[in-house]
């Protein structure tokens with residue numbers, strides 16, 4: 001009897017130590033990344049202040065911290081897209097941004113809020129995200145964004161990473177009408193049987209769609225010029241973390257190819273981050289953060305008119321433009337193969353769902 005109690009406690013201890021290793025769920029002391037509409041007014045203010053501070057001119061001449069950080073993405077642009085390393089690279093990059101913001105406001109509890117764009121799928125351009133308290137709206141004359149606490153900003157670098165100060169630009173496109181519903185996205189994610197499938201499904205599907213539909217800086221290699229980038233990518237990262245949670249046996253797997261054609265492995269170094277291997281970013285929990293569940297977001301839901309009864313058919317993702325590919329140095333042949341695959345997947349999902 002006594003023995004079995006000890007055994008039971010041992011099992012409990014093992015379970016308690018093992019579970020966090022495979023889960024990004026919010027347990028232990030992980031910092032919680034919330035949906036941006038779940039932030040309290042004080043939390044939103046803190047986040048905006050941090051971004052504003054990272055964008056302020058420094059006492060020394062030269063770029064702001066924010067500009068420099070955005071340029072990292074432009075410089076690595078070719079290597080970190082259209083391949084398996086897309087998810088780990090952006091996970092690490094996003095975490096470094098979070099640490100940067102923490103440092104400028106001297107608050108290690110700050111987290112980057114994610115933007116769950118599926119909550120806005122019925123009319124993304126009318127989302128509260130694009131209003132003054134958040135990121136500001138569509139660009140006007142010359143595509144310049146003129147409102148919003150995070151929208152009024154003159155980034156320093158252009159798509160090539162050269163100094164070329166300009167207004168922050170957005171130019172909403174027709175892709176705005178094709179954001180996936182929560183159910184559609186869920187089907188896409190849960191239908192991804194391998195890591196390689198998942199990475200492609202997320203990147204070529206909704207990830208590219210959100211970037212290209214917002215347009216302007218967001219559709220260039222210098223997309224982090226727009227603070228929306230980080231909340232968009234927090235959501236992308238959340239999809240990977242959720243998939244890892246839902247598939248414990250696949251959570252530690254990393255496979256597929258990079259854009260260069262190279263087969264990937266856990267010991268690969270993340271481009272531009274010497275010494276940082278993919279294995280170091282496989283678990284959100286060991287990186288110190290986790291994601292809140294969107295379903296807990298009463299505010300987000302109440303701001304929308306979600307109707308679970310009338311699901312829209314699965315969208316056809318728009319093709320990536322030649323201009324977009326050129327700006328990323330993407331080989332159109334490789335892109336065509338990937339696009340064909342995603343279309344097949346979408347078609348198969350449509351069939352399976354009777355649309």
Ligand SMILES: [Cu+2]
Nearest residue numbers: 073080081090
């Ligand atoms: Cu990117």
